[in-house]
Amino acid sequence: MSDIATETVLSIRQLSVALPKGADRALAVENISYDVNRGEIMCVVGESGSGKSMAANTVMGLLPKGVRPIQGEVIFEGQNLITLTEKQHMALRGLKIGMIFQEPMTALNPLMRVGAQIAEVFEAHGKLTPKQRQARALELLIEVGIPQPEKAISAYPFELSGGQRQRVVIAMALALEPVLLIADEPTTALDVTTQAQILELIRDLQRRRGMAVMFITHDFGVVAEIANRVCVMRHGQIVEIGEASEVLDHPQNEYTQALIAAIPSNAMPPHRETNTTAPLLDIKRLNKVFRSRGGWFKPSREVRALDDVSLTLARGETVGIVGESGSGKSTLGRCVVRLEHPDDGELLLDGVNLSQLKGDALRRERHRVQMIFQDPYASLNPRTRVGMAIAQGPIANGTPKAQALKQAGELLDMVGLGASAVERYPHEFSGGQRQRIGIARALALNPELIVADEAVSALDVSIQAQVLELLEELKQRLSLSLLFITHDLRVAAQICDRIVVMQHGRIVEQGSAEQIFLHPREAYTRSLLEAIPGRGASVAVTA
């Protein structure tokens, strides 16, 4: 690698980018310098707000309004990109520099066929005849490995899966054979197995074409999987930069060390005592089918979200439900808290069948099962003060208001926010703090069971580690029973006693965390485990 890695494609020198007045800091990035060489993948890693995307946006000339570079240069093929006009930038984008975005659905025009969108890239730069463009589009689709490319070329984006859409976006980025490819969190919105395939594809294309790739991510697992060199960023500054193996195995900087330590390790889940008392929750043959109403000319569609699901959960036990999107894991959680009505089957909580309760009878039992939601921004009412948000549960169940508010203060103290948070509004808190509020709210009713639906997946790694630690601690202290739903096996391994793997609404495999990780019986479980990014490197990381 070293002999071709010498040719520098992109060189960022002492770049500082200013944020508009009133932002949380003056500079988005401060005095950063790094190179991206031909034939290498440069990973820029950082948590949200670290400014990791800013340099890439400067290169593309896509800085948001009010954000402007104030110092330094970005040299690409002998030109300083900062001084370019919008028109010159436009000529460069797509032609010399390709870009892949995070969310493949919004990066594609929903009303245009895939082939036409790829052809549009050539059209924008005035290349080829319309016929040749279609032919090239097909070649590109074959290159990025879309199944049935002849069909895919005339498909609309919604007809493709998330992974296939991301492949189309990659095909568009590669259409004009750019020298530099910028990938901004290209796999964050994808399932693990799909993520593994897309990473493989990017690495493969990069090798074949000898491109330079600037890969922006928050996930050290992905870094371990793909990077040649790494640049770790924090608060707009570079904290560490170097060869991937060096940085991952011997991180010099404290922050890098903390970040790497915060990755949920997948090497070996800690052994846990399995609880064998009578089950608190006993789910028997639960079924749920979603039907979309058909129109005059279209038949109604059925999706079997839960197919004869049975499982038990003992008091004080944490069971992880793991699966990819569409596996029915969220539906299961929502049925347990009765936000969804199961079609049939039993849901016994300490002997009481919750599945068929309705109206007021259901409302009176609700306090026994609570939920921690995924999105800390959407799960708190923006117009309700935090204390009230926590207290409204006890108030609805008959606790006097003053007492409920006092308890809310104590709960906020317990989750590490301090009782003074009671009077404030949700928007004054960060994502991690909001999730703590969500946990306090779930605890307010002293529930027997808590369902956590992707409770940490919207958070940064280091915050994620803190919240998991808090959950672990609360679990010990209050002997909580937890149903922990996640797509991330690494997270599940950290907190769960038992793991249940789901696919297409069915339970594929269940067993202790150790058993699932070390001796998976089913092929699907094995494929999930193999797809975890950075798995090969993990031994070195944790060593």
Next chain:
Amino acid sequence: MSFFARFAQNRGALVGLIILLMIIAMAILAPLLFPESPWRMVQRPFLPPLSQEGFPLGTDTMGRNVAAGLMHGAWVSLLIGLVSTSVALLIGVPLGAIAGYYGGLIDDILMRFTEFFQTIPNFALAIVLVAIMQPSVTSIVLAIALVSWPPVARLVRAEFMSLRNREYVEAARLVGQTNTTIILRQILPNTLSPIIVLASLMVATAILLESSLSFLGLGDPNVMSWGYMIGAARTVIRQAWWLSFFPGVAILLTVLALNLVGEGLDDALNPKLSRER
């Protein structure tokens, strides 16, 4: 920060409030400044503005004092605008909230009922209602309210439909709050902004609707209103511009002021905006 301080941070809202207060003052002071009935003929007709002492805005086709009419009319226009909008909100908001929150059959029934009102042209229905009930301030207010609630119901329904599956609403359902509490405490506060904006526009429309009714001779014969003044001046607009100009400006300013105040209220009620500034 007090509610008013947050409100006053929006300059436009403050200007709107001042204009609105001036119009209210006009309405209150009218009987003191012009104790005579605005319907009385006091001078020769078609007196231009500022041509004679005591008649700063001139006289109309029948020799009535335009300034007196304008001030007495302020009362009627404001009253009709505000009361009919309140009544429309009282009908539309609960209907829309119930339809949007519960969905399904309840939604179908309530929406068909709403559409029933929407299929008849607003103005035609208002004319029929006023004609049946005999023209009076009460019947006009009722007629305007009855024709203007459907858009409120539809707006509130749409807002509720988009908010009812938010995670914080689900969380509220989970802790055992009753449907009524969820509707009133969780969802309704988050729909206030569009409702306030729509309401300030509705007051404006109501004032205009009343004007149109008066123009057709369906106004309350005992009260002077801006609409009546414009309507009566329509035929002479080329000879006596001031007859329609001054009431027109009055309506414009009132509507503008209401919109500005509505916007300021929206800012002041929104905890996020108020703290960020």
